[in-house]
Amino acid sequence: MTVIKALTIAGSDSGGGAGIQADLKTFQELYVYGMSAITAVTAQNTLGVQGVHPLPARFVVEQIDSVFSDLRPDAVKTGMLYSSEIIAAVAERISRYRVDKLVIDPVMIAKGGTSLLKSEAVEALILHLLPLALVVTPNIPEAEVMTRMEIRTIADRREAARRLHDLGAANVIIKGGHDAVNDMITDIVYDGTSFTELSERRVDTVHSHGTGCTFAAALTAQLAKGTEMREAASIAREFVQAALTDTLGIGSGHGPTNHWAYAKHKGVIV
Ligand SMILES: Nc1ncnc2c1ncn2[C@@H]1O[C@H](COP(=O)(O)OP(=O)(O)OP(=O)(O)O)[C@@H](O)[C@H]1O
Numbered sequence: 001m002t003v004i005k006a007l008t009i010a011g012s013d014s015g016g017g018a019g020i021q022a023d024l025k026t027f028q029e030l031y032v033y034g035m036s037a038i039t040a041v042t043a044q045n046t047l048g049v050q051g052v053h054p055l056p057a058r059f060v061v062e063q064i065d066s067v068f069s070d071l072r073p074d075a076v077k078t079g080m081l082y083s084s085e086i087i088a089a090v091a092e093r094i095s096r097y098r099v100d101k102l103v104i105d106p107v108m109i110a111k112g113g114t115s116l117l118k119s120e121a122v123e124a125l126i127l128h129l130l131p132l133a134l135v136v137t138p139n140i141p142e143a144e145v146m147t148r149m150e151i152r153t154i155a156d157r158r159e160a161a162r163r164l165h166d167l168g169a170a171n172v173i174i175k176g177g178h179d180a181v182n183d184m185i186t187d188i189v190y191d192g193t194s195f196t197e198l199s200e201r202r203v204d205t206v207h208s209h210g211t212g213c214t215f216a217a218a219l220t221a222q223l224a225k226g227t228e229m230r231e232a233a234s235i236a237r238e239f240v241q242a243a244l245t246d247t248l249g250i251g252s253g254h255g256p257t258n259h260w261a262y263a264k265h266k267g268v269i270v
């Protein structure tokens, strides 16, 4: 049996719904062996983020080196990176290890409003990391910050995707979860040539903590297996839709999505 492996470089969410925990659960559900390099530890639950404690950049690098020197991953995902020091260090290692399947989820702000990326680090993310991306997966506010444009319509999303591609990301997926207007939620996938729209019915739930991490982790798992970009994005979309629909209903705030739901509904592992 060939074991497919993926590495997530991200922050820890003590509540288990987002960050490293969401990534590893998602990898596991999709039969990918999960590994982690933790950038920051958050004290977090369904009510919000109570504390953030970043790790030194050199210790993030030490974790990455430990993984690569022994367990070469088939794909790498980044999530919360917190500072420009951590971003520069991660980018250097991604280049050094010639990672060709890098998924960047440009995590900036938690749902309750806590910053997970210092504002000074946005430029570093764009300059150092974006050019290394096989795919970047911003939500609408993150895409607005990175492109410095306002995104209202699907045409705006396409323009933002073109700009992020021009900044160096080979593929761009702009997620539509923050579109409060429509009953359908549309993610757009841009490969530098053509656009694909992934539309699903909006799930009306407060239990949506970690959707972004879960989407990018499912995408990473599929890319690690060799699935092509559009198909991988479509499976990731399906994974999140199931995780939002078959809700766990735990916690008294914005609860986690259900990482078991996809396999349960499919009955088989893809
Ligand atoms: N209410 C919803 N119903 C259906 N799909 C949703 C809903 N909210 C988000 N999604 C989907 O979940 C994925 C993540 O999208 P979203 O825009 O919420 O990312 P995000 O803001 O980065 O997530 P997070 O809140 O974890 O930071 C996308 O595939 C999006 O289409």
Ligand SMILES: Cc1ncc(CO)c(N)n1
Residues within 6 Å of the ligand: 010, 011, 012, 013, 018, 019, 020, 042, 044, 079, 080, 107, 109, 110, 111, 116, 209, 210, 211, 212, 213
């Ligand atoms: C650690 C961590 N990463 C990402 C997110 C975004 O959902 C979060 N809330 N916490």
